[in-house]
Amino acid sequence: MKREIEGLYAGAATRGIAWVIDQVLIVVTLGVVAWFVTTTYGLFNIDLQNCEASSGSIWYYACVGARFGLGIFAVAFSPIYFIFFWTLSGQTIGDAILGIRVVRLDGKPMTIPRSIRRFIGYLVCFITLGIGFLLMLIDDQRQGLHDMLAGTCVIYAWRGEQDTQTVARLQNWMTERRRPAGQEPTANSKA
Template identity: 35%
Template sequence: MTGAEGPPARPAGPRGRVDPRVAAAAAVAAAEHVEPVDSEPEYEGLVTRAVAFAIDAAIISAVSVVVGAGVAVSLSVLSVPGDIENAIFALAGGVCALWSVAYFVTFWSATGQTPGNRVLGIRVRRADGDATLSPARSLLRLAMLTLAAIPLCAGFLPILVDDRRRGIHDMVAGTVVVGSGEDQPPAA
């Protein structure tokens, strides 16, 4: 022999065909070496979620500043009495708050991802495995997110120790944050 051997010989049956028993044994041996697929998704931690939230806050603030500047310029050009001007500014503050709520609720309900989440490759989904959040569940999550931030952000501390990386707002709303590829079915 020259040291370079060809492929291993396959036991052939009559007429040069591969023996089905040998093929079945080879398939079983190959199946034994397959790594088990981990069905547990990768839950996202505090830093990734905080950076995504900062991106969302920047988007919300930028839109609010542009709209607010437009309102302020309009009011400075028009001759509006002081009481009405104050009422308009109060209304603008309410619209800004409503805009913030609508931003999160709409994105979480529609796709599970805000633009900040999309940039970081994360997605909010129901803890029971269903990929979509209802608008009511999204609103509950946002309300609890706000409450979790009030006591010096203590409501976010469970994210550091919970095995599913859930904060108080996630626990109450029944949600988890996973990598955005975790909801996709395997490619065929």
């Protein structure tokens, strides 16, 4: 049995996978940029990890500038990445792969301030050791703390279906486990 899920609230697993993909992309991008800058500087015999070796020359300042720039890029890339994509289409690359989209609860387009608010909510969730993310397991709109702060939610944006048979099977299994010993199984659990 299948159930169409397009337009419904997306759950934690899908969003988590998308987030992991985004993080991988961010890390890869940061690594590639760092590798590119380091390699480029290496052509000029400048080691970015040891700028003091070329102290006293102009290369020293170039080395320090590159290290500072890389640091700023590493810090700023992640928020820019998320804010840019959320504002542009509501989908980061990971979200697009998993077919989910961040939208406002009132159905209007995402804006930069709202995306910034959502990213701040991300940070708050991390600070609270992920408790803010767990809210989406309980909330009826599957909103995490960051969604609540920004007034957003995440929906499935693809014409897919959910395997309700598997869900039903697992539900029966859990019901059986929770059933006290000696009690007759219900008609649903038998099925």
